Amino acid sequence: MVTSAQSQETDLRIHAEEVASTLLREEEAYVADKDAKLDQLLSAYSGLEDCDEALEKVEKSLLSFQVDLTKVSGEIRHINDTSTALGIKLENRTDLETSLHKVLARILLEPETIKVLTGSDVNDAYLKALAALDKQASFCRRPQAKSLASYPEVVVEMDRLVLSACGRIRSFFLEIIGGFRAKNTNVHIIQNSVLLHFQPAHAFLHKWHVEAGREVEQEFMHTMRWFYDEHFDRYHRGLSRYQAPMLSKTDLMCGEVDQVKSSFFGGSSSSSSTSPSPEAFTLTNRMKPLINHPQEEDVIILHVAERNHQTFTFERLFRSFHVALMDNVCSEYQFIE
Known part of the structure; x- marks a missing residue:
């Protein structure tokens, strides 16, 4: 700038004043321009501060969410471990229930069955209940049943039911057989419809109470002996x-009829x-x-x-x-x- 001023033969002081004036105008223009953009800068700064606050909140939320996720992950792991343990317990319980059901099915009787055995008449339902009692009582006599903790109590109740059933069966058969001596009794119909039908009850009696079974047999044989003596003697006389x-061989075709045999x-x-x-x-x-x-x-x-x-x-x-x-x-x- 100095060289340019000298070449133009311009006074340096004047040139310096012109330069200073130009710089002042540029400075004022620059300041005015910045003043005009100050609001935009302040607005941008305010937006940045808002962004910082929002990002800070998001960061806090993410940190809180991370903590919650950690807790949830721990709870899920705990639930998984609990579910595995419960699955093992359920499997063990199922196996135990299966084994226990097999044992209980052999030593326990349903309440309806006990009610029939103790309070019902001797009929088809009684025969069905009697078969169940025979099955359970037979199992209680096996060696493996004696290993059960409840065996002493079960066997006492089972023997009581068996004794009660034997008493009812004995009375039933003795009453039926005693009726054979009544006049005009059709013994054969009673035999086919009653005695043979309830033959499983007689087998049960003979199995669990031999003395009562023999008593019924002896009474039956004595009664039928009387029945046959009475009726077949009558039938024999009728046939004659x-x-x-x-x-x-002593008769002759033309001989006298003088012998009677x-x-x-x-x-x-x-x-x-x-x-x-x-x-x-x-x-x-x-x-x-x-x-x-x-x-x-x-x-x-x-x-x-x-x-x-x-x-x-x-x-x-x-x-x-x-x-x-x-x-x-x-x-x-x-x-x-």
Whole structure:
């Protein structure tokens, strides 16, 4: 600037004043410009301060959220550990319940079953309850049941129920068997519909109380002995009335009828009042009833024979008597066995 002023031959003081004046104007213009932008700067500064405050709050919130996340993470870990422990406990409990259920199912009876055993009549429901009692009582006699802590109490109650059931069954059968001696009692219907139907109860009695079982058997056998003596003696006498005349080895075709011989059914081999019928000398199939298989028609019904005025050979009467006896004996055996 000095060189430029000298080359133009300008006074340096004047030039210095001009420069100073120019700088002053530039300074004033610069200051005015900055003053004009001061509000914007203050507004920006205020915005920055607001941003700092917001960021500080966000930072505090993030720190708080991080702390909360740490707590939540710890709680989740605790819940996970608790869930694992509960799962193990549940599995162990399930295994224990399964094993315990198997044991309890063998030694415990349902209240309804006990109610039937102690207060109900002997019927189909009683037989079902009796089967459950037999199963439980049988398990209580096994060695593995004695290892249970509750075994002494359970076995006492089980024996009490068994004894009570045996008493009811004994009274039931003795009452039924005692009714056989009543007049006009159809013993066979009672045998098929009652005794054979309740044969499992008799087996239970014989298993758990041998003396009572033998008492029922002895009473049954004595009663049936009386029944057979009475009824088969009557049947035997009835059959003798329908025996056809027959010949013995002493009878002659043209001889005198002077001998009377008693037959198995109380009839005579030849009658003193009547001569043998012509059929007595006819070759017949008298052996056939003795060699055929038993059939229902083998048994002679007395009132039917009387109504039809039938007579039968000795072999036919013999077979009828023994087939009827065999059928009855088989029926008794089914109950006694």
